[in-house]
Amino acid sequence: MWSQIEVFMQTFISGVLLGGLYALIGIGMTLILGVMKIINLTHGQVMMVAMYVAFWLFDLYHIDPYVSLFIAPPLIFLLGVGMQKTLINPVLRVESILPHNQVILTVGIGMVLQNLATIFFTSNYRSTPVDYATDAWYLSDYWENAPLELSLSFPWTVSFLLSVAITVALWFFLARTDTGKSIRATAQDGDAARIMGVNVSAMRVITFGLGSALVAAAGCLFMPIYYLFPALGSQFTLIAFVITILGGLGSTMGAIMGGLILGVFESMTATYIGMGWAPVGRFVVFIATLVFLPGGVASLLKRRAVSK
C-alpha cells in the first residue's frame, strides 16, 4: 500500500520537475506562434544546437552547464534573429499555391541543423558528467521514520528552479517593459500595433530570437540531466508543439500549465504503462486536446475569468 503511494508520489514529483522544463520550451514556441503566426517546427533542433554549445563549453573549458546559461542563449538569440531575417521573412512575402510554406521551410531548417550536427559532432550520445549529477535529497534525512521514502534529485531541482526564475523574469519583461508590451501588442493585432507606432517587423525579429533564446536556456538546463545526440531535436519539437496546443496557442500561462500537465502525464505513462509508450501518451494528449478542448488550457482560464 505505502509502496504504491510512494511510487505514485515519486512519479508525480519527477513529472512536475520535468514539466517545469517543458514549460520553458513551450513558452518559447508559443511566443513565436503568437507574434509571427507561424509554427516553428525547428524549435527542438535549436535547443539541440544550444545543448551542443553547452556541451562543448563543458568539454573544452570545463564550464558548468548552468554557467552556460549566460553564454548559450545570447548566441542562440543571434542564430534565431539570423534565421528569421534571412530565411523566414522572405517566405512570408512570397506568393505560392500552398499556404503552409513557412511550416515546410522550418522543417527544412530543422533538417539542416540536425544533419550538420551529425556531420560535425557525429551521432554519438554525449553527456556532461558533472560532480553533482547523482546528488539528491531524501525525505528520510529530514523526517525520521517517515512512512514514505521520497527523493529529490539535485540537478533536476536546480534546473526546475532556474526555469521558474527565467519564466518569472520573462513575465516581468513582457508585462513591464516597453519592448515587452510592444511584443504583446503585435501578438494581439499586428495591424493595430503598427498604427500605434510599434515597429512590428522589428518585434517579430526580436520575438523569434527571444523564443530561440528561451529554448536554448531550456537546453542548458537539460544538459546536466539528459544525454545529447543530433536527432534529439525532432523529439523536442514535437513536445514543444504538444505543449503549445495543450496550453492554447499563443498563451504564455497556458504553455506553463501545458508543460506541467504533459510532464506529469509522461512520467505517469512511463511508470505505469512502459517507457516505450511515453511518446504515444504524448500524442494521445495532443489529439484529445484538439478534439475535446481546441482552445487548450487557456480557454478554460479565460472562461473562468469571464464568469467572474
Added chain:
Amino acid sequence: MKKVFPLVLLAALAVFPLIGMSSYVMHLVILAIMWSMAGMAWNLLGGYCGQVSFGHAAFFGVGAYSAGIMQIHFQASPWWGMLLGIPAVAIMALCMGLVVLRLRGPYFVLATLAIGEVMRITAENMVGVTQGTLGIMIQRTWVDKQEYYYIILSMAVATFLIVKLLAESRWGYYFVAIREDQDAAESLGINTTLYKTIALTVSAVITGLAGSFYMNYMGYIDPQVVFSLGEISILMIMVVMVGGVATYLGPIVGAAIMVLMAEVFRTLPYVGTAYQTLFGILLIVIIIFLPNGLVGDWPKIKRMFAKGGQS
C-alpha cells in the same frame, strides 16, 4: 507538345528495360517511379485539396506491413497483402479523417505528423504482430528487376490517370475550392468534410499500395524505415514541392530529381551519411525561390534564362 509529352514519356519508360541497363540503374528507376506514385498521391490531398499532410508515412507503413504480415503470419504471398492493404489503409484513413479533417492549417499539419509518429511507435512496440524493431524479412518473388519494373510502372500510370480524372472532374474543382478558401466553398454548398475525406482516402490508399510494393520489392522493412518521418513523409512532400504543387507532371519530375540526388549525395565523402542536410538546403532554396516547384514555376525559370541570354 504538352499533351503528347506524358505519352512519349510512357513509351520511353515502357521500352526502357529492353535496352539492358545494369540492375543498379533499374533499381533507381524503379524507386523513382515508386516515389512519383507516392508523390502523386500526396499531391492529390496536399496540392489540389490544400491539406498538407506530414503523416503519409503512416499509410505507406500500414501498406508495407499488411504485405509483410500476410507473409509471416498467414504464409500467404505478400502480393495478397497489397489487396488486404487497400481496405486496411482505407479504414485507417477514414478513422483518421474523422479526427484530423476537422482541423485546419497548421493544426492539420501537426495532427498528421503526430499520427505518423504514433504509428511508428506502435509498430515498434507491438512486437507480437510486427516483430518490433527486428523488422520483417521476406523472400522476394523474382530475382530479376524487370517484373517489378512493369508492376510499379503500371501502378504509377493508373495513379496518374486516377489523379488526372479526379482533378478534372467536378470533385477536382471542389478540392481546389477547398484549398483556396474553405469557408467560401462551404457557403457555396460544398460538403467540405466529405470531399476532404474522399481526397484523404484516395490519397491514402494509393500511398498504401506504394508501401506494399516497397515491401515486395525491397524484401525487408522495419518501423524506422517505413514509418520514418524524414525518409518517407518529408521525402514525399519534397518530391511534390521540388516538382510542382498541383501539377500532373510535378511529382514525376520531383521523384526523378530526388532519387537521383539521394544517390549522388550518398556517395559524397563525409556528407554521405547526412545527405539530408543537402535535402534541407534544397527545400529551403525551392521554397524561397520557386515556391510552386520546377513544373509550376517553369515559365518563371524560362524567363530568367531568357533574360540571362539577352544581357
